[in-house]
Amino acid sequence: MKKLIAGNWKMNGSLAANEALLAALAQGMDAAPACDMAVCVPAPYLASVQAQKAGNPNLAALAVGAQDVSAHAVGAFTGEVSAAMLKEFDCRYVIVGHSERRQYHHESDALVADKAKAALAAGITPIVCVGETLAEREAGHTEEVVKRQLAAVIHANGHCISEIVVAYEPVWAIGTGKTASPEEAQSVHAVLRAQLKAATDQFARVRILYGGSMNAANAASLLVQPDIDGGLIGGAALKADDFLKIIAAAQ
């Protein structure tokens, strides 16, 4: 299984800054990379990112994704963006259940599961984020929390579960500079793998990414773990050199 390195630009960028970042990525990108690559960009920039990609063969292997999707198909949901709309902009992936959405927008496990379902119905791969807070880790509840979050997605999606990507993102490691040690991350990934194995005989298709302050310096030691199939990268995805180094570490 190829590893997947996905950047999450979060609410950063501008037309000019995105263009410069993608141009810098294109310069350093291998035409036939050994890993899959994606950038999940703010929805208003999907068209311009796709246009730049179309005009630059070096970016052909870089997939484009979004950072959220509505659980609803269409209608009176002001401010939301449907999976069908994302599909029109050739989104290959969409992040669902990022901890920033669970925390600031009070997204429940059930809503995240419905968002994953909406993405799958439109032919978009959801990158389902799970992860414990620091308080939950310190209370010894890490396994219980990530299993509960993933169970909701498994329950809502049945056999389609083999089409998702999972991202283990300990909340205490996101944007903090604190990374889970390779051993800490691996042990949670093994739990998630076992849960997927119990849910589908196609479990080997599901990539489990690690996210949380992954950077050029620590990527290799995380990506070498047997159950870490790639990375979801926030801050370091905004710096072309760092993102390219992480991609190189995944080859």
Ligand code: PEP
């Ligand atoms: C993220 O936003 O998914 C993330 C992992 O952020 P960072 O790499 O900045 O911790």
